[in-house]
Amino acid sequence: MIMRIFQVTAKEGKEEEFGDFFHNTAIPLMRGTERIVQVLPGAARADNPREFSFVMIWKDLASLKTFVGDDYQSTHVDPSEAELVESRSIKHYDFVE
Numbered sequence: 001m002i003m004r005i006f007q008v009t010a011k012e013g014k015e016e017e018f019g020d021f022f023h024n025t026a027i028p029l030m031r032g033t034e035r036i037v038q039v040l041p042g043a044a045r046a047d048n049p050r051e052f053s054f055v056m057i058w059k060d061l062a063s064l065k066t067f068v069g070d071d072y073q074s075t076h077v078d079p080s081e082a083e084l085v086e087s088r089s090i091k092h093y094d095f096v097e
Contacts, residue, residue, distance in 0.1 A: 003093040010044075011086045021081050023043070039055075
């Protein structure tokens with residue numbers, strides 16, 4: 001299995017708007033995605049109100065590529081979030097049970 005860690009920093013002043021997108025669009029989208037084993041969303045905390053993350057466990061690399069394409073190392077942006085985000089990062093690991 002593949003563990004994908006996706007981290008986002010919202011633009012200053014856009015924390016609430018991004019939070020709405022995160023809770024009402026991104027989380028339901030990821031939880032409804034086929035071949036994803038588990039989704040662990042991390043919402044911003046008071047001490048870092050602009051930082052959000054997802055830990056996703058995918059069945060295998062082929063499953064992840066089916067969702068994001070062959071360029072799975074790049075962060076993929078939903079058009080509705082593009083104006084809300086300052087930076088993104090993505091990392092992949094072999095998941096160990």
